[in-house]
Amino acid sequence: MLEALRRFRLADQDMRARISTGMHMNVTDLQALRYVIAAEAAGEVATPRGLATHLHISTASTTKLLDRLTRSGHLTREPHPTDRRSLVVVATAHAHDEVRERLARMHERMAEIARAVPSESRPAVEEFLRAMAAHLDTEGDVPPLRPLTEPAATNGRSARGRG
Amino acid sequence: MLEALRRFRLADQDMRARISTGMHMNVTDLQALRYVIAAEAAGEVATPRGLATHLHISTASTTKLLDRLTRSGHLTREPHPTDRRSLVVVATAHAHDEVRERLARMHERMAEIARAVPSESRPAVEEFLRAMAAHLDTEGDVPPLRPLTEPAATNGRSARGRG
DNA sequence: GCTTATTGCTAGCCAGGCTAGATACTTTGG
DNA sequence: CCAAAGTATCTAGCCTGGCTAGCAATAAGC
Numbered sequence: 100m101l102e103a104l105r106r107f108r109l110a111d112q113d114m115r116a117r118i119s120t121g122m123h124m125n126v127t128d129l130q131a132l133r134y135v136i137a138a139e140a141a142g143e144v145a146t147p148r149g150l151a152t153h154l155h156i157s158t159a160s161t162t163k164l165l166d167r168l169t170r171s172g173h174l175t176r177e178p179h180p181t182d183r184r185s186l187v188v189v190a191t192a193h194a195h196d197e198v199r200e201r202l203a204r205m206h207e208r209m210a211e212i213a214r215a216v217p218s219e220s221r222p223a224v225e226e227f228l229r230a231m232a233a234h235l236d237t238e239g240d241v242p243p244l245r246p247l248t249e250p251a252a253t254n255g256r257s258a259r260g261r262g
Numbered sequence: 263m264l265e266a267l268r269r270f271r272l273a274d275q276d277m278r279a280r281i282s283t284g285m286h287m288n289v290t291d292l293q294a295l296r297y298v299i300a301a302e303a304a305g306e307v308a309t310p311r312g313l314a315t316h317l318h319i320s321t322a323s324t325t326k327l328l329d330r331l332t333r334s335g336h337l338t339r340e341p342h343p344t345d346r347r348s349l350v351v352v353a354t355a356h357a358h359d360e361v362r363e364r365l366a367r368m369h370e371r372m373a374e375i376a377r378a379v380p381s382e383s384r385p386a387v388e389e390f391l392r393a394m395a396a397h398l399d400t401e402g403d404v405p406p407l408r409p410l411t412e413p414a415a416t417n418g419r420s421a422r423g424r425g
Numbered sequence: 426g427c428t429t430a431t432t433g434c435t436a437g438c439c440a441g442g443c444t445a446g447a448t449a450c451t452t453t454g455g
Numbered sequence: 456c457c458a459a460a461g462t463a464t465c466t467a468g469c470c471t472g473g474c475t476a477g478c479a480a481t482a483a484g485c
């Protein structure tokens with residue numbers, strides 16, 4: 100089961116790389132594009148600051164990212180309706196088309212695969228994945244390398260130290 | 263269910279980043295280290311060529327990677343027993359300790375989570391993940407996309423070359 | 426009306442990929 | 456055995472995509 104999980108992870112990673120290169124952009128840029136489109140679909144506005152936060156990159160890197168995606172014709176910068184320091188990032192029709200073209204079918208097929216899971220097993224699948232995610236959220240935040248002497252049983256820590 | 267899958271993916275990615283930075287290295291280097299240790303555990307020898315193949319990076323990049331991990335005291339280069347062009351990459355005791363310290367507990371806990379899945383649902387979980395992985399393997403390789411704008415010029419190496 | 430916080434941008438740096446070419450060794454064919 | 460071709464690693468130098476520091480413009484608080 101863990102092996103299947105690992106295989107999924109690798110396949111997912113590879114797929115992302117392929118889709119990105121297929122669209123002549125890198126993985127982060129594709130993530131950004133999807134974020135912008137999702138924001139539009141949700142009736143919200145996407146700002147550079149929001150992108151930076153979502154992607155865990157700096158605002159400076161976000162500026163460069165917007166330059167790339169604007170130059171490639173996927174995004175446009177438009178004035179923010181209320182905050183004149185900021186701006187609104189909008190996906191072009193081309194970007195919408197391209198993302199739909201590349202991802203809609205895949206998502207549909209993924210939903211199909213999900214539906215193929217026997218309904219009595221679905222809660223187990225979900226619980227498995229959620230428990231795994233929750234566990235991983237607590238792992239890895241061990242800032243000071245301990246001298247290997249005591250396990251110290253650090254449980255229940257989660258604060259994600261990125262900064 | 264798909265949402266849970268997505269959450270797992272994000273958590274996994276984050277965890278990898280945290281573990282890596284916690285060990286003062288990047289994600290690729292950690293992957294390399296695990297590969298070397300796994301090879302040792304399997305009674306095989308790890309070569310730079312093997313690393314390059316496993317990590318989907320060039321041999322030149324692998325040389326740099328080995329330089330980093332050798333300098334940091336995680337790996338050593340040793341002569342290859344049969345092929346004198348090549349060499350064998352060996353993890354230091356320190357690397358073994360560090361990886362065990364960081365990952366053993368996590369893996370154990372993951373196995374626990376897997377065991378918590380009702381046995382009658384396990385085949386469904388596995389099948390779901392395998393089907394998803396198999397599907398993702400077939401996605402993304404869509405070269406023929408009608409150009410809605412300019413094909414972005416040929417000199418643009420806008421993406422990493424993949425093996 | 427000032428002062429402070431925040432937003433996005435510019436400038437310049439660095440890590441970690443890449444390709445090309447050099448070197449050393451192995452394999453293969455006569 | 457020797458030459459040619461193939462393979463493994465390393466070096467040199469480039470590019471992308473992150474980063475921090477600092478700026479002008481605007482917003483928010485006193």
